[in-house]
């Protein structure tokens with residue numbers, strides 16, 4: 001299956017194919033001529049798939065060097081980006097060369113950021129290996145690193161030349177990592193795809209978590225949600241903000257807990273339940289929807305709350321959200337399952353949204 005992200009300045013395709021990593025050389029060769037490539041990967045994913053990718057690329061005539069960094073959200077920072085820039089320079093990467101991100105969301109965001117800033121921007125490809133990255137972060141060109149103040153605070157909008165999604169690689173994810181990705185899948189159903197929501201309702205958690213039942217359909221539907229909003233609003237000023245449902249509070253949880261303690265999809269699950277609870281109480285979301293969301297989150301083993309819940313700390317983190325404009329912030333609500341809406345509130349009012 002292929003999805004075309006038809007952006008006027010930089011159209012590209014998302015290839016969703018079981019086993020695609022077995023012929024990654026064909027995919028890269030069709031997109032890039034022979035050149036140098038820096039493969040960016042964390043130590044865990046590099047151990048699993050680095051050689052498979054590098055060997056194929058070498059065989060196809062590419063000259064490849066691997067930049068490896070320690071696995072985890074705590075690595076998504078300026079220090080790692082600087083090491084990667086220096087690595088690219090030492091390898092002699094020029095503007096006709098490219099970077100490939102092989103890994104989860106941290107790798108994709110970091111590698112995209114490095115590619116978009118090294119020599120003012122070189123080409124890059126995304127090979128996402130976590131469910132979160134496959135259904136969300138590899139598509140749409142948001143690149144970035146975390147700062148001490150907020151998650152993804154520093155970054156660019158730079159689109160990759162292509163995305164390759166092979167669901168076979170999900171079999172090497174830990175169960176917590178796979179569940180985490182379902183946080184973003186649930187979000188896609190809630191904001192834009194009621195059929196995806198129904199599919200998640202009908203499936204048993206065991207079937208999805210243990211047997212990956214319908215996983216390619218789930219990936220495809222989620223990627224389609226993402227593709228559509230990105231094409232309609234590449235720079236995140238309108239409908240793309242819908243993808244941030246649950247993220248304002250979720251990102252605050254991630255940064256106050258310490259990066260990597262609560263996983264991104266877990267934090268999104270917590271954020272979706274929390275914002276819905278308050279929006280429902282304010283009459284902005286329908287009666288009973290929070291409980292429906294909570295049950296879905298819990299069904300797939302995701303957390304619906306977080307301790308310690310420090311409202312002051314969370315509020316301080318939340319003020320750095322990229323959806324803030326002066327003293328206002330755009331939050332996302334779900335008026336009914338399968339649709340989303342922006343609700344602009346005063347930043348101060350977010351204190352209500354953080355009440356337990």
Ligand SMILES: O=C(O)C(=O)C[C@@H](O)[C@H](O)[C@H](O)COP(=O)(O)O
Pocket residue numbers: 136137139140142151152184236240241243244247322
């Ligand atoms: O692509 C987008 O736009 C999103 O908001 C997708 C989010 O699900 C994703 O987690 C993203 O990394 C968060 O973006 P941010 O702009 O809030 O940092």
